[in-house]
Amino acid sequence: MKNFVRNIFLFSIFALINYIILIIIWGDYAHIFLKKNLNYRIGSYGHMFSRIKEIPNLKEIDILFLGSSHSYRGFDTRIFKKNNLNTFNLGSSGQTPLQTEILMKRYLKIIKPKLIIFEVYPNTFSIDGVESTLDIIANDEIDFEIIKLAFKQNNIKIYNTLIYGLYYDILNKKKDFKEEIIKGDNKYIKGGFVEKKLKYFKNIEYNKKNRNFKQKQFDAFENIISLFKKGNYKFIFVQAPLTKSIYNSYRNNVFFDKKMEKYGFYFNFNEIIFLNDSLHFYNSDHLNQNGVEIFNLKLIEILNKQKII
Secondary structure, three states, X not given: OHHHHHHHHHHHHHHHHHHHHHHHHHHHHOOHHHOOOOOOOXXXXXXXXXXXHHHHHOOOOOEEEEOOHHHHOOOXXXXXXXXXXXXXXXXXXXXXHHHHHHHHHHHHXXXXXXXXXXXXXXXXXXXXXXXXXXXXXXXXXXXXXXXHHHHHHOOHHHXXXXXXXXXXXXXXXXXXXXXXXXXXXXXXXXXXXXXXXXXXXXXXXOOOEOOOOOHHHHHHHHHHHHHHHXXXXXXEEEEOOOOHHHXXXXXXXXXXXXXXXXXXXXXXXXXXXXXXXXXXXXXOOEEOXXXXXXXHHHHHHHHHHOOOO
C-alpha cells in the first residue's frame, strides 16, 4: 500500500512538471487560435500595461477612478485637468470587485488620492471576472493575492495563464515591452483614459431580464470599502450612463441602487442625465466622446456643488 501511494505521488509530481513544461512550450510557439485556454496577452485590449507603468510616477492625485471599461472609457483625465483636478484612472476591462480589491491592496497607499470614485457597473457584480484576472496576470505583477484569486475562481484558463505568466516574469521578459499608444480606434491618454474614435450607436431594443448578482462580488466590494475606511480615504460610487434601451431592459435596477446607497454616497447617472442613445454612445453601454464630455462635466458640477472635493 505504501508503494502504491508513493508511486501515485511521484506520478503526480512527474505529470505536473510535464504539464508546466507543455504550457510554456504551447504559450511560446502555438498559434493564438490554438490557445483557447491560455490567454496571456501583454498590452492587451484596454491599455492596462501602460496604466500600471504610470503609477510609480504619480504625484498629488485629487481623484482616483476605479471600475470596469466604463471607468477607463468614461472618465477623461483631460476634462478633469481643465477643471484643476489631477486624476488617475485605474479601471480595466471587465474589472469586478474581486480584481479591484487586489489593485487597491497593491496601489492605494502609493497613489494616495484625495477622493476615490468607484464606477459600479451592475453587471460586474454578476460575472466571475475571469477576463480581468487574465488582464492583471499579463500586464501587472503576479503575487500571492493573484494566486489566491486564481484558486478562488478555479478556472482552467486562469491556471494555464498563471503558469505561463510566472515563467514570463521569472525570465523578466516584460522589461523591453513598450505598448503602442494608438491601437486601431483606441488612443491611450496619460492618466489612464482611453479615447475611442468618434462613432455612433444604432439604437435597438432588448428583451427584459434580471442580473444574477454573485455574493462573492459583494463580499469583495465590502472588503474594498473597509480598505478605504481604514486608510481614511474619501470615496463615492458612480454608475456611468448606459443607453436607455439597455438600462431599461434590466428589471432589478432599483434593487441595485438601494444596495449601493447603503454603502455610501452613490450617484446613478442613468437617472441624473438624459443622453441620446444614438448621439452619445458608440455601443449599447459605452459613451462616445460627446457623451463622455457631458457626463464628466455634470459629475464635476456635482462634486463642486456638494463640496465633495
